[in-house]
Amino acid sequence: MTEQKKKRLIVAVSGATGTVYAWQLLKVMAEMDDWETHLVLSNAAVLTARQELGIGQNDFESLADEVHANRDIGAKIASGSFLVEGMIVVPCSMKSLSAIANGLSDNLIARAADVILKQRRKLVMVTRETPLNLIHLRNMTAATEAGAIIFPPVPAFYADLETLDDMVGHTVGRILDLFGVEHKGLVNRWPGISDALKKD
Template sequence: MPVRRIIIAITGATGAIYGVRLLQVLREIPGIELHLMVSDAGVLNLHQELGMGRKEVEALAHVVHHIRDVGAAIASGSFQSDGMIIAPCSMKTLAAVAHGLSDNLISRAADVVLKERRRLILMVRETPFNLAHLRNMTAVTEMGGIIFPPLPGFYHRPQSITEMVDHTVGRVLDLFAIPHTLTPRWNGMKQDD
């Protein structure tokens, strides 16, 4: 079975749980190789929101890259991957991707994914959005990226934060055509007679 490589980045926006949960779920699926980057602000959020340290999160990945290592394999279009997920994606990272800054390995890897026409998902976290945020999201969308704010669905009547996170993570996995059972599928509206 060929290996599917997925790049995950965790940046300094709130919502570190999404990146961690993606790593946990994908780690259990045979044939997937996870490449991880965590920004310094991402490390702070992991500690603040989840009580996790860098090493604990890095242990969930198969390969870990330092964000200042712009010579890493994932910085080249010759590195074969299925795509990249930035979860969560700060507005700073969004801006760097939208403007092709490639100022660290996270934005460089995203730039490579876009130029190679692979799947890029940015789980942007900020509210409310200002005009710069919206324009940057438009720019990334026009380049082929997918803007995916982690907004919970309630039609499946979640009973916990875990169920809400899993629903969102499941939707992201759907975009990579990765089978999962994290959340029930929509079967239409049920009506009382």
């Protein structure tokens, strides 16, 4: 039996806008010696990344330790015996949210998420759509009731972030905080309101 030394994280990218969050998150994780990433891309994610970032599937895959095809429902991450800290779906489309919230495990993203929930591990879903209809809201409620964390990528305007890259990084850092990943330079931690602003 081999001992598992690195902590593992499943990163699933679905076809919502915001593939830049996945791109930056994978770049950060690629620098972490103590973490191993397992990447799954949906077909729509590949299309959306090409549109938004001008980058292809190979670019994404080069950042991960292991890559699994979304159609490969027999992959090791589809089993509860695979030891993993958790899973991030980033960005998470309303279709993937719906599949996960309703236990429709017909691709690897939905199956791996289903397994994470049944094993009571951490599932973070960076859901992206606006405005939200009642189906989206109900699916978010169902996923939350099943143990998932719904994490819409909403910018923190108080955090003194100057560029789009800073804003993306802040969100990526806050997602990674949930897994205890020790990243640096991504999050401007709130120092408390300044005394000057407390005066009127």
